[in-house]
Amino acid sequence: ENPGEKIIYTVRASRIIPEVIKKNRGEGVLWRIGHSVIKRKMRKENILFGGETSSHYYHKRHYFSEAPFFVLFKVLEELSRSQKKISQLTAPFQKYYYSGEIEFRISNFEEKIEKVQEYYKGGKENRLDGLRVDFKDWWFLIRPSGTEEGLLKLVVEAERKDLMEQKKKELTKIIST
Missing domain, CATH: 3.40.120.10 (Alpha-D-Glucose-1,6-Bisphosphate, subunit A, domain 3)
Known part of the structure; x- marks a missing residue:
């Protein structure tokens, strides 16, 4: 238009x-x-x-x-x-599979973001607001909440549902440990 x-x-x-x-x-x-x-x-x-x-x-x-x-x-x-x-x-x-926001209660944001950044260093990084990393067929965003202290939010999107679920599980494990 x-x-x-x-x-x-x-x-x-x-x-x-x-x-x-x-x-x-x-x-x-x-x-x-x-x-x-x-x-x-x-x-x-x-x-x-x-x-x-x-x-x-x-x-x-x-x-x-x-x-x-x-x-x-x-x-x-x-x-x-x-x-x-x-x-x-x-x-x-409805082309992509989107996880929706997944929330984690943590206090060491930068440590977690650095850990995730190191693990996924092969993607295209964007630090505009948290850490977004894009790959050919999927991406994720991890960022502290702008309204709730101690809350880290994760979103994952992929071209296939199984890939989105796999990456969501993988990221959840990295963030939770």
């Missing part, structure tokens, strides 16, 4: 997000998690739209504030236009 415009998404987002942005000729901007840092970045770079996996969405037209009704109306508009069920509309985006 707006080719060339910037769309912001967070380090926790599925790989499908930048793929869809690129396919629709948008410019994806990978950023940190949290509404205040996202809105600040959107204002600074005049970004059209942004979203988080927590279902918070922001739009320039709404003064970079939360825009849940904008998203709802866009979904309803597409449902009406296409005459498809929502499950049919979302099916093409």
